[in-house]
Amino acid sequence: MNQQHNCDVLIIGSGAAGLSLALHLAQNADVVILSKSKVNEGSTYYAQGGIAAVFDENDSIESHVADTLIAGAGLCEQEAVQYTAENARACLEWLIDQGVNFDQEDNQGGDVKYHLTREGGHSHRRILHAADATGQAVQTTLVDRVKQHNRIRIFERYNAIDLVRDNKQSDSPCIGAYIWNRNSEKVERIFAKKTILATGGASKVYQYTSNPDIASGDGIAMAWRAGCRVANMEFNQFHPTCLFHPDAGNFLITEALRGEGAILRRPDGSRFMPQFDERAELAPRDIVARAIDFEMKRLGADCMYLDISHKSADFIKQHFPTIYDKTKSLGIDMTKQPIPVVPAAHYTCGGVMINNKGQTDVANLYAIGEVAYTGLHGANRMASNSLLECLVYARAAAQDIEANLNHKQRYLTLPPWDESRVTDSDEEVVIQHNWHELRLFMWDYVGIVRTTKRLERALHRVELLQKEIDEYYRHFRVSNNLLELRNLVQVAELIIRCAMSRKESRGLHYTLDYPETNDEAKVTVLTPAAH
Structure with a gap:
């Protein structure tokens, strides 16, 4: 029997989105944070830039909104942009209260005045930063705060395998996840009243990436398999x-x-x-x-x-x-x-579709940060809006979870993980070969410049890989490389299908067969087969 853990809230991912959500909730809920590697290892830690918010009296929320809409090449959703810009300052002030030391101006008057820098696409100085290592300052501060809290447990070196839905009910809510303990190499279960995906993006699907190794699209793939829609996966920065x-x-x-x-x-x-x-x-x-x-x-x-x-x-x-x-x-x-x-x-501009409370299509399942599609980034993310999105939607999700968390709900027993018919693999070379093949053809065929023929070739190859990996997954015990490869292949298919359906060039999606931009901007939405 696999070990089962229980909690009120399961947060899968330990970057800015997941950690800030945990801190918002921990006064009134028992929280588990699942971290695939060490808790400091993630895209947040490596973010060099800063976080955009209106602090300058000469700046305005309207200007921040307008700049973001322009950068998004006509594909941003106005409501999401407005919501994010309006909530930016409050979220930054919360971060400052947590102890993040943003650079300040030399100010003789005594009042704190933050040093604001300007980046591409911004019409004003509105980027708060900690030298050129803002992400590191944010991550280490939030980790320190989380570790001080007795209602937050951190599970380091755990992979989420798949989300679990309660099939006994017609709307089938999410009730937790199967997780793989990389320390013991055993599958475990975790029941949660609310589950949040904060797993980051999927840039590891490409041969060359600026992201850490853990950015393998796990949350997007798990959400898709659980029945969630995804949007705008063709836009990779x-x-x-x-x-x-x-x-x-x-x-x-x-x-x-x-x-x-x-x-x-x-x-x-x-x-x-x-x-x-x-x-x-x-x-x-x-x-x-x-x-x-x-x-x-x-x-x-x-x-x-x-x-x-x-x-x-x-x-x-x-x-x-x-x-x-x-x-x-x-x-x-x-x-x-x-x-x-x-x-x-x-950076992955698309992701799991959510509303302005972070809710996905599946009851009790949320997604925040780079894993999610909010409508903020459109066809191209503006600099320093990414960490901002993590903070704003973490706070929004926390407010919704707090308002709807049933403290009297009893913990359920999840179905045990069945590995009675699998064996240890002695063919790790198969995974390594498929891994390299996937990242190479995604780079060559679905990279910065695309054509219809390249996309068709990529789809053919990804379908062959999916068959191989599905068969491998059914017959052998899980491993970190197998789990990541399974998710990356799924995300690759979603990227390719989104790219094939966009018959224009817009923002980050550039195709030689359709070099012009259409008059009407449409979001690309993919819907999984019925669960």
Whole structure:
């Protein structure tokens, strides 16, 4: 018999969305946070930028709304944008109360005045930040707060396998999940009155990504299998310059390098950006990423090169010490030679459909953060709206859960996990091969630039992989790689199907077969077969 845990609220994911939700709820509920790796490991921790909110007296909520709508290429949902901008400041002030130290101005008057920076797409300075490591400051502060709370339990190194629905009822609410304990390598069960997906995005579906290894689309895949609709999965944001080196992991090369005069070059040393845009290296992210992708595909090259060696060594070391140290440790002296770079999958703009309370299509199941589709980002996410979305919808979900949590409801016994007919696998090579194949064809066929033929080829391959993986999943005991691969293949199919249904180019979705943008902007919605 598998071990069963019980709680009022199960939060799957331990980033900004999940941790802030736990803190909102823990006064009146027993909360379990499921963390797939160490509790600090996640996209929040690596976020370099900041969080957008109107703090400047010359700024306005209306301006924040207008900027977001423009960035979203006509596909944002006005109500979601308005709701997020209106609640931004209160959520940031809550974060400050938790102890996050955002950078402040030198102010002689005594009043606290935060240093606000400005990023692409914003018409005003409205980005609160903690140097260039805002995510780290947010994550570590929230983790510290959570660990102090006696009604919050953290299950580290646990994978959620699948959500459990109570099939005895017609509307079949979610009643918890099957979870895999990576420490004991055993499947366990957890009953919850309310379950929240806060699992982040799915950028690991691509060969090159700026995300940590855990960003494997688990929440999107689990929600889809449980009967939830997903939307706008074709919109994947790519950062133009990620360090290309086998030992580099997912290290980003900041846009500030190009802002200080760095030039993009082909392997033969020739410059190419002026041929694509009059703004050259300072063109918007999607244009620069498409140009690099085009040159790589045209030349069959593994990468392009970013060169700032024409600046003095002192200037480079002073302005970019982190990048200098990182590249030097890999044998690249950026004061003398160019840095190899590739675009990298960075953010999933679509996800599980929710309302402004975080509720999904399944009763008692919520989704918040990058896993969710709120309508905020449209066809392209504006800088520093992502952590903001986590905070705003965590608070909204917390208010709804508190108002509807039945403290008298008895804990139910979940059906045991049956692994009586499975064995340990001695064919891990199959998983590794399928893993690499998936990420490679997604990069080549469903990446920055798409065509109908590429998408059709990708769909054919993903369907073959799904059959192989389903068979493997039925016959062998679960493992971390198998669970992630199963979810990634499901998410890949959703991305491909969304991309195939959009007969236009808009925002982050660019297809050579439909280069124009349609007059009418429509959200792409996929609905699973009846549960």
